[in-house]
Amino acid sequence: MTQKLGILYGVSVGTGDPELITVKGLNLLQNTSIIAFPAGINAQIGVAEKIIDPWLTKKQKKLPLNFPYVLDETQLEKAWQVAAEIIWPYLAQGEDVVFACEGDVSFYSTFTYLAETLKKQHPEVEIIRIPGVCSPMAASAALGIPLTIRQQRLVVLPALYTIEELEKVLDWAEVIVLMKVSSVYPTVWEILHKRDLLKNAWIVEKATTNDEKIYRDLENHPHLKLSYFSILIIQL
Amino acid sequence: MTQKLGILYGVSVGTGDPELITVKGLNLLQNTSIIAFPAGINAQIGVAEKIIDPWLTKKQKKLPLNFPYVLDETQLEKAWQVAAEIIWPYLAQGEDVVFACEGDVSFYSTFTYLAETLKKQHPEVEIIRIPGVCSPMAASAALGIPLTIRQQRLVVLPALYTIEELEKVLDWAEVIVLMKVSSVYPTVWEILHKRDLLKNAWIVEKATTNDEKIYRDLENHPHLKLSYFSILIIQL
Numbered sequence: 001m002t003q004k005l006g007i008l009y010g011v012s013v014g015t016g017d018p019e020l021i022t023v024k025g026l027n028l029l030q031n032t033s034i035i036a037f038p039a040g041i042n043a044q045i046g047v048a049e050k051i052i053d054p055w056l057t058k059k060q061k062k063l064p065l066n067f068p069y070v071l072d073e074t075q076l077e078k079a080w081q082v083a084a085e086i087i088w089p090y091l092a093q094g095e096d097v098v099f100a101c102e103g104d105v106s107f108y109s110t111f112t113y114l115a116e117t118l119k120k121q122h123p124e125v126e127i128i129r130i131p132g133v134c135s136p137m138a139a140s141a142a143l144g145i146p147l148t149i150r151q152q153r154l155v156v157l158p159a160l161y162t163i164e165e166l167e168k169v170l171d172w173a174e175v176i177v178l179m180k181v182s183s184v185y186p187t188v189w190e191i192l193h194k195r196d197l198l199k200n201a202w203i204v205e206k207a208t209t210n211d212e213k214i215y216r217d218l219e220n221h222p223h224l225k226l227s228y229f230s231i232l233i234i235q236l
Numbered sequence: 237m238t239q240k241l242g243i244l245y246g247v248s249v250g251t252g253d254p255e256l257i258t259v260k261g262l263n264l265l266q267n268t269s270i271i272a273f274p275a276g277i278n279a280q281i282g283v284a285e286k287i288i289d290p291w292l293t294k295k296q297k298k299l300p301l302n303f304p305y306v307l308d309e310t311q312l313e314k315a316w317q318v319a320a321e322i323i324w325p326y327l328a329q330g331e332d333v334v335f336a337c338e339g340d341v342s343f344y345s346t347f348t349y350l351a352e353t354l355k356k357q358h359p360e361v362e363i364i365r366i367p368g369v370c371s372p373m374a375a376s377a378a379l380g381i382p383l384t385i386r387q388q389r390l391v392v393l394p395a396l397y398t399i400e401e402l403e404k405v406l407d408w409a410e411v412i413v414l415m416k417v418s419s420v421y422p423t424v425w426e427i428l429h430k431r432d433l434l435k436n437a438w439i440v441e442k443a444t445t446n447d448e449k450i451y452r453d454l455e456n457h458p459h460l461k462l463s464y465f466s467i468l469i470i471q472l
Contacts, residue, residue: 014258019259019263021258022259023256023257023259106376106383106384107373107384108384108386109382111382113385129377131373131374132369133368133369134370134373137340137368140342141365141367144364145342146341146345146348147343148344149349150394152394154390154391155391155392155409156389156391156392158386173391208367
């Protein structure tokens with residue numbers, strides 16, 4: 001008889017406030033022995049780990065997995081393979097594994113690459129995703145505004161390739177979310193300023209964490225030193 | 237001394253599975269005496285009510301509020317005013333009120349109109365939004381696929397005005413979510429068929445409820461009778 005495999009759960013843990021995990025996600029987190037998550041960078045505790053820490057007990061095994069912040073495909077694939085190889089022995093022994101993802105597991109998440117790598121190596125593994133709170137929803141709630149209403153068209157841009165692209169979207173959509181806005185902020189500010197849209201734009205940094213910061217008066221902030229987890233919302 | 241006002245909480249309760257409420261949302265739901273929600277249509281229990289029912293006790297006061305499914309602005313505004321007037325006396329007496337919203341409170345939610353109406357009548361009222369699981373995330377998790385990865389541009393269309401609009405978005409975005417696809421499905425099918433994109437498209441009906449239905453082989457389904465809560469995801 002072959003050993004029954006464990007299940008890999010991709011559990012969305014939300015954007016920062018530990019209480020923004022779902023009840024379903026929390027039950028899985030607390031009833032699974034092996035808990036994986038993206039390791040922090042530079043010996044710092046990672047975002048997902050920080051969120052789940054208050055919910056874990058000492059009896060649970062923590063598996064920090066390294067996902068380097070690089071663009072090099074070979075290096076990334078190597079990291080995903082190593083991560084999959086760390087998780088696999090537990091699954092092979094019939095142990096379930098929870099992977100805790102910051103935000104939502106389907107929304108620009110590292111989990112995707114881990115799941116795909118594992119599935120390639122072991123197609124028989126069952127993978128279950130638990131949805132959660134993604135950053136645009138957390139940022140809107142923090143701002144106290146709706147993200148979208150009625151028939152509004154929403155565009156989410158995870159990065160900005162060209163200025164023309166933002167101009168095009170501004171001509172067309174009603175609501176725009178710019179993820180990871182920190183590196184392109186001065187350019188974005190210029191475009192919004194030119195179009196007199198700064199009063200319709202807001203930034204939320206590290207939404208729902210203790211370090212959450214909200215910028216509403218962007219007219220006065222042509223230069224902002226923003227962290228990686230900053231999101232800009234524009235309503236037209 | 238003036239009476240301290242109660243707080244209105246807009247609590248996202250997720251898409252159907254009662255366990256997809258956040259821990260924060262559940263705490264508020266269970267520790268607040270007055271629970272409002274959109275009333276069901278045609279004497280049926282509403283979606284939000286169905287989700288929260290397992291979590292409530294008999295001691296809590298339920299306030300079903302009518303939000304008619306119409307486009308007529310006058311009729312809608314009247315309904316929001318009536319709803320605000322039902323909630324206001326509790327807040328005025330210092331009682332908190334939870335309004336349970338299906339999906340996420342910031343994402344095409346009825347709560348927005350209630351909050352705005354109340355704020356207009358009583359600007360001093362404090363309103364707090366608790367984010368939650370929105371339908372695109374629930375649908376992606378149900379499908380077992382990522383919604384977005386890497387630098388993919390996401391477009392959410394809550395309704396389809398013209399065929400040209402979808403064509404334009406198909407030329408540009410990498411991921412498209414069509415909400416409320418039921419009424420335009422045959423047209424959408426034709427466009428996707430023409431572009432050979434049916435194999436990159438999926439429908440999830442009533443994600444995470446007991447009646448959840450997934451359609452993966454759209455090639456074989458040019459005509460589908462879909463319910464209101466159906467969502468189509470296209471990946472290019």
